[in-house]
Structure formats: structure tokens, C-alpha cells
Amino acid sequence: MIFGGIQKNSLIDYPSKVSCVLFTQGCNFRCPYCHNPQLVASRSTRSPVFEQDVFAFLSKRKNWLDGVVISGGEPTIQDDLFDFCGRIKDMGFAVKLDTNGSRPQVVEKLIRLKRVDYIAMDMKTDPDRYVPVIAKAVDPALIRASAHAILASGLAHEFRTTCVKSIVDAESIRAIGVTITGAVRYVLQQVQCLEGHVLNPNYFKTHDWHLDGESISALRDIAAGFVEACTIRWTKRV
Ligand code: SF4
Secondary structure, three states: OOEEEEEEEEEEOOOOEEEEEEEEEOOOOOOOOOOOHHHHHOOOOOEEEEEEHHHHHHHOOOOOOOEEEEEOHHHHHHHHHHHHHHHHHHOOEEEEEEEOOOOOOHHHHHHOOOOOOOOOOOOOOOHHOOOOOOOOOOOOHHHHHHHHHHHHHEEEEEEEEEEEOOEEEEHHHHHHHHHHHOOOOEEEEEEOOOOOOOOHHHHHHHOOOOOHHHHHHHHHHHOOOOOOEEEOOOOOOO
């Protein structure tokens, strides 16, 4: 596993658990609003976090942490994710996976092998609208397959959408709703453009990205018809 960072304590990243967050290095998407741009390239320019150091850290925190969040970057592009999750579970931690849903075969295998306890998947927009903003090429069937595998798994889960006006509107929320019908938890996240801290700051200068609170609330009302609970995660506009 290649890691770009570790957050040693979190009370919010794994619902109802005290967790740490492991950030894997490398992502196959290029979301302009990505808040972890240093994790997107396959190799970090910063000091890497070595796997043995991760296990040494977890051994010391066994009595303090309930769960481990494996986030990114995109964890499912790492070849040894299955073994890594297995080792973490063998240590007694619950495992939460954060994924962009682009590799359903990996998600399905993790579920089948019982290597994860909770999955959070991003739904960037209508799967048919990922190209070209999210990536140059994305097969929408893969996104739908990941969502369906999660829904069928019986595992704790959530889906989430960052509300960027240029790609998220009533129509795309309906398409997402159809894809994730029956989901236990769906979170709409207000986008935050921290200039210099997003992957593509230029996108925010050239696109109408901001959705106000009223508009996001209207999107929640649409989404609520498809899922058990839809909430909004507000951020302060900068
Ligand atoms: S926000 Fe997009 S680019 Fe950034 S890590 Fe997640 S999927 Fe990759």
C-alpha cells in the first residue's frame, strides 16, 4: 500500500466510532474541487507514510481506536488492499472504505471477503455526466455497479455528493436517486473552494460552481424521495 498521509484521530470520519484515517496515494479521477490534490498523483512529493509505520501506529492505538478509515486518493486502485484490510480487521479494528466507486470488482470482492464494515461512496453527479469534469473517461456502468453492490451488501453505508452547480442539479440528483434508491444515508456536501487548495482552482474561475443554501435544500428534498435519510453537510463559503 502507498500512503500519502495519516490522521491519527477522528470523531467524524467513521460514524459512531473513534477512528484514524489513512490516506492512500493516487487517484484515477481528477475532480476539480478535490481537497486533497497532493494525494491524486501516483507518487507524492511529500514524505510517504510507510506501511510498517502504519501497523506500528495501529498496534500502539489498539485500545484507543475502534475503527480505521481507508480514504484517498482512491484506495481501490491499490493492488494489496484486500490483504491490508484483512490485517487491519485481524487486529480487531472495524474498517471503513471511502471510494469513488470506479472499480466495482474491488468493492464487490472486499464485501464478499468481509474485509470492510462500512462503505462510503461518492456519487459525483449523474453517472452519465462524469465525463469530462470528473475524468476524461468513465464507464457509467461501473459507477452504478459499485452503488448496487454496496446497496445489496447489507453493510453500513453512505453515499455523498459534493454540490458543484455546473454538474449537480435537479436532473442529476434524480439520476443519482435512481442509482442509489433505498440507501440508508445520503449526504449532500456544500462545495468549498479554497483557492490553492483544490486540484483545479482555474475551474472555479471559469464555471458557475456555487449553489446557495436554498438550492441545496431543494436538491435534498428531491433526493429524500429516493433514500431513507438525506442530510446536508454545510461548509462556510470562502
Ligand atoms: S475528490 Fe476526486 S480526485 Fe480527489 S481523491 Fe476523491 S475521487 Fe480522487
